[in-house]
Amino acid sequence: MLILGFLLGLAVGVSFWVWQQFQLNRYLGQVLRPLSGHSSDLALLIPGLRHEIRLVKQQRQQLQQLLKTYQDLLQFAPVGYLQVDEENQLLWCNEQARKMLDLQRWQPGQVRLLLELVRSYELDRLIEKTRDRQKPQSKEWVFHPSYENAAAISEVKPLMLQATSLPLDKGQVGVFIENRQPLLDMNLARDRAFSDLAHELRTPLTSIRLVVETLQDRMQPPLDRWVNRLLQEVDRLIHLVQSWLELTQLETNPTIQLHRQRVEVRSLILSVWESLTPLAHRHQIEIGYSGPENIWINADESRMYQVFLNLLDNSIKYSLPSTTILVEAKIVPGQNNQQPTLEIDIIDSGMGFSQADLPHVFERFYRGDQARSRVTPSETHSATATVGSGLGLAIVQQIVLAHGGSIKAMNHPETGGAWLQVELPGIVANSDSQDYI
Missing domain, CATH: 1.10.287.130 (Signal transduction histidine kinase, dimerisation/phosphotransfer (DHp) domain)
Structure with missing residues (x-):
């Protein structure tokens, strides 16, 4: 009975296999039937296909050679370069990046996260920001190399690095790194x-x-x-x-030079203008103030006096006769739970800054286009000509930065003259007696 069952199962299996082979042959016949009448056309297409295949192989070789050339250029470039995949795993880096970021322990072909190799959260955030925004990003930070040996850490100096990142295909990111420490x-x-x-x-x-x-x-x-x-x-x-x-x-050491106290801004600006009145009257130049009548900030009064003295003195020298220098003050509300700041705009009616001068006006010893100055040679030796050394605006910037503020140089769209915008934190109270800090 057992043998009979085995034979019966074998017969069923063989029958099923034969049926599958029949169906397969039938399907192949249907597929090949349309091509049987065009065999001569296929014979003509084969040489063309072979030619196209050869071209594709040549293009592949050329691309491989071009890729090797670019890698060689990056390998010997004076700046560092590294590339990560969509998961921030290091794919490749050149020799300069190895030296700057201490990547000697990494070898090509290894799959390791960049953050495991380089303990720099600034670099990691830069890469994520580039991938999210799909735009080139730049960042400058102080990099502290990490070593397992504690003694080696104390001997290695931190580096000031500047990185520029670029979004690539498939979520990859390339980063150029420059060592700015030298x-x-x-x-x-x-x-x-x-x-x-x-x-x-x-x-x-x-x-x-x-x-x-x-x-x-x-x-x-x-x-x-x-x-x-x-x-x-x-x-x-x-x-x-x-x-x-x-x-x-x-x-x-900027902060140690400051002696902060409550300073009333409008009175301070008007007292500065009084000291400059002789020079202003000589050219019929007036001042116009707009803003809160009574606003106090926590600042070094003598330093802030120096700031407005330099700014207003420059405005007088570069303004046209019989014009008004505008001083506009306003409180800018803080964002993301930050404290409000005081914005002070000083606008003259002179020729303004040239586009070539604007990026450099706060650099030490930088002298702008002398053609826009209307100061006569006899005035260059006056008591107020001291800012002509090229250090006045550089000192102003450092004082503002020491107070935690910022300063920008622009050209005003309406007057066409210079527009200096100072932003200062530390508002104590305004005319409504509202405490901010």
Whole structure:
């Protein structure tokens, strides 16, 4: 009975297999039947297909060679480059990136997260931001290399890095990294050398001034005018040296130089204008103030006086005669639970900044287009001509930054003149006696 059942099952299985083969042959016959009448056409197409295949192979070889060329260029580039996939796994990096980010322990072909290899959350956030926005992004930060040996960590200096990231296909991101630490060290060494030189110049300049003052009392006209001219030039050099030392101190340790107190902004600006009234009246220039009548900020009064003195003095010198310098103050509400800030706009009616000058107006010793100045040579030696050293706006910027604020230089769309916008935090109260801090 068992054998009979086995034979019966075998017969059923063989019958089913034969039926499948029949159906397969029938299907193949239906597929190949339309091609049987065009065999001659297929024979003509085969050489063309072979030619296309050869072209595709050549293009593939060319692309592979081009890719190798680009990799070689990136390998020996003076900046670092790395590339990650959609999961932030490191795909490739050049030698400069290995040195800057200490990636010597990573080898091509390894699958490891970039954050495991480089303990830099700034770099990781930059990559995520690039992938989310699908636009190039830039960031500058201080990178602290991580080492397993604690002694090695204490010996390695942090690096100032600047990265520019680009979105690529399939969620990948490429990042170019520049080591800005050598440039920063060079600037610090330059500033230190200039500061040492300024310190050394103060004593001989003071001695020269004493000698000139002695000669001034003894010289008779017309020779006394040369002594007066010499005294003006010595004063200008002394002011230049003092300004440089002050700027260096602000950059080195800005907060320790501040003596904060409650300062009423409108009264401070008007007191600055009173000191500049003789120069302003000479050219029929007036001031127009708009904004809160009584607004207080927590700031260093003497430093803020210096800020508005430089800004208003510049506005007077570059304004056209019989015009008005506008000073507009307003409170800007804070965003994302931040404190409100005070925005002060100083707008003149001169020729404004040239487009080439705008990115550099706050750089030390930068002198803009002299064609827009209407100051005559006789005025360049006046008491208010001291900002002509090229350090005035640089000092203003450092004082504003020390207060936690910001300053921007623009051209006003209506007056066409220079537009300096100062934004300061630390509002104590306004005319409505509302406390903000």
